Amino acid sequence: MDPDRIFPSFTIHTPRDIVFGRGKSALLPSLLPASVKRVLVVSGRHAAGAEAKTIADALTASGREVRIFAETMAEPSPGAVDTASAAVRAWGADAVVAIGGGSVIDTAKAAAALARLDGSCIEYFKGSRELNVTDRPFFAALPTTSGTGAEMTNNSVLTDPATMIKKSIRHPGMTADLAVVDPDLTMNCPRGVTVASGLDALVQAVEAFVSPKGTDYTRALSKAAACKLYGALKSLTLEPWKPAADPFMPDAGFRVDMAEGSMLAGMAFAHAGLGAVHGLAHPVGSLLHVPHGVSCAILMLPVFQFNMNVCGRLYGELAHAFLPKEDRPDAALFIAAMRELSLGLGVPDHLRDYALSEEHLPFIVANCRSNSMKNNPEPMSDEQVETLLRSLI
Ligand SMILES: [Fe+2]
Incomplete structure (x- = not known):
């Protein structure tokens, strides 16, 4: 052996x-x-x-x-x-x-x-x-x-x-x-880019954390990254954004947490790999011209839900880390927290704004089988990819 x-x-x-x-x-x-x-x-x-x-x-x-x-x-x-x-x-x-x-x-x-x-x-x-x-x-x-x-x-x-x-x-x-x-x-990164790239980093941290290739090294990094990024992004949802207050200037602590979280997530996924969110985000992004962070943010909820049976324990661990007042690791709480975060940041929960339609599905199915897709904890068939995408039309 x-x-x-x-x-x-x-x-x-x-x-x-x-x-x-x-x-x-x-x-x-x-x-x-x-x-x-x-x-x-x-x-x-x-x-x-x-x-x-x-x-x-x-x-x-x-x-x-x-x-x-x-x-x-x-x-x-x-x-x-x-x-x-x-x-x-x-x-x-x-x-x-x-x-x-x-x-x-x-x-x-x-x-x-x-x-x-x-x-x-x-x-x-x-x-x-x-x-x-x-x-x-x-x-x-x-x-x-x-x-x-x-x-x-x-x-x-x-x-x-x-x-x-x-x-x-x-x-x-x-x-x-x-x-x-x-x-x-x-510091001068506009709000839209800050939110989209921050959600990309958070998804990368989560996908690395539940990756089948994860190790103690990558899980320590990705969990720390996810906590920093979730906490920083959550703080943006608590105060309504005022366009009149542009340029977007959150405090330095927010920028430091985002930068450190993004860096730690990068160190983790460079070794653990990613998952189906990224497997799908690449063909969706290139075909429909969806900014990468936005496609990741829209795809994350149905993919995390799809992975629930295999990843429930680790999702629960993240929920416990994100929401310390919750005394039990609960995967459903993780999904709910991510949904609330995404909606609170103004990210849509569908791809209709980017005109996703039935005719796009064959291209996405044919071009989603990257290393990220192969690394998804729960294998996703072509039919399951189509079903997931139809839920976003
Ligand atoms: Fe990404």
């Missing part, structure tokens, strides 16, 4: 250095290796541009040559990665620094990984070339949203615009060398 089937067995891949805390992005010049001389800062066109400029100026002041690449896109394509990778090569960068949300970090991560490899990104995306990342520029990731956990993972989620297929390219060598998680970089 293989001992790995009886006893825990795992390998941990995380960024070599993880630096967390308010204001820590100012330390970036001293956190990069002294050998780094030319840096390509990758950022978004609009969001986080100011933060990227400040950090680029600090890197320049440290004696490095710095160029900013801001031609990134939401839901990045393999072609967008090729463009960024060409910029890494053209600049002769020995370090790539991503400052942005998940799309920016995933673009920069893949661009750095492919910068010294032959072939185009679509070949690795389609699997016609095998990805083996052994030599690439130093890669640092600084998230400006609290959600994707992309600073902790070894993959980039990409969408092929020709087929609308959304999936990852992945290799342990893609994991960042350095992650700097500075909650101050998220």
Whole structure:
């Protein structure tokens, strides 16, 4: 008998250095290796541009040559990665620094990984070339949203615009060398993005917590993450949001909890994997143009309900942690708490606003069998996928 089937067995891949805390992005010049001389800062066109400029100026002041690449896109394509990778090569960068949300970090991560490899990104995306990342520029990731956990993972989620297929390219060598998680970089994140990315992080924490691949290491991280994220997001529901009070500026404690929860969730799911919420969110998101966090938030309730028989004990454990006044771990309380949170944050409980219809079901069924779907604690048949989706029409 293989001992790995009886006893825990795992390998941990995380960024070599993880630096967390308010204001820590100012330390970036001293956190990069002294050998780094030319840096390509990758950022978004609009969001986080100011933060990227400040950090680029600090890197320049440290004696490095710095160029900013801001031609990134939401839901990045393999072609967008090729463009960024060409910029890494053209600049002769020995370090790539991503400052942005998940799309920016995933673009920069893949661009750095492919910068010294032959072939185009679509070949690795389609699997016609095998990805083996052994030599690439130093890669640092600084998230400006609290959600994707992309600073902790070894993959980039990409969408092929020709087929609308959304999936990852992945290799342990893609994991960042350095992650700097500075909650101050998220201070100006608008409310809609904060809620959507925060719910994505919460779903990632829950899916990692109940994952069949979970270990004591990942469950400790994902439970702590889920508690921080649930508590912070719940606080947003207690006070009605006033659009007139924009820009959205919650207190620093909220931003710190969200950033830490998102980071811990990323560390957990990077090893435990995700589940059917993410298996379905990718084809739903690419086909109907639903922001990732929103599709996760809408899909989570029916998927968690579907998993109830297998995950009841662990859901109950989360309910006990979320609601300390409840003296018994009750899975139904967990579902109710998540429903109340989602509705309280203004997330719809259906996909009608995104025009989900019967004709979309074959595409979603055909493209949902990712690693996340395979990792769902309760296997979901094609018929069960269709039934779940019909409940959201
Ligand atoms: Fe996600």
